[in-house]
């Protein structure tokens with residue numbers, strides 16, 4: 815959806831591991847452990863399928879749009895109806911760490927980038943520089959949780 819005006823150079827995994835600067839984790843992050851025990855840390859909004867568009871908040875699982883209000887948004891994420899819908903949309907196994915969920919036959923949701931992607935663009939999205947960078951960020955955040 816949003817493309818940064820200036821694209822950053824890609825970091826290799828080696829460079830990521832060399833980063834010594836501590837990453838400050840805000841409380842609104844979610845740790846996800848993959849089947850292969852790899853960990854990814856994504857924002858709570860991304861995990862919950864909450865998209866912020868200008869002055870509105872949209873939940874991709876419940877298909878509702880709310881006014882941009884922090885308390886309202888947090889209450890939505892805690893509601894049992896919402897949580898049930900999040901569980902009903904599991905991550906697609908074949909896309910593993912890309913954390914893709916299918917919303918319907920035409921639309922997918924990328925948890926890594928917190929964006930909706932239409933079916934014809936899904937493969938291209940996963941291969942895109944924007945997605946790769948977001949995935950590396952999620953992996954880098956997770957390094958902070960690994961006891962050394």
Ligand SMILES: [Zn+2]
Pocket residue numbers: 873874875876877890896899
């Ligand atoms: Zn919802």
Ligand SMILES: [Zn+2]
Pocket residue numbers: 924925926927928939940944945948
């Ligand atoms: Zn993505």
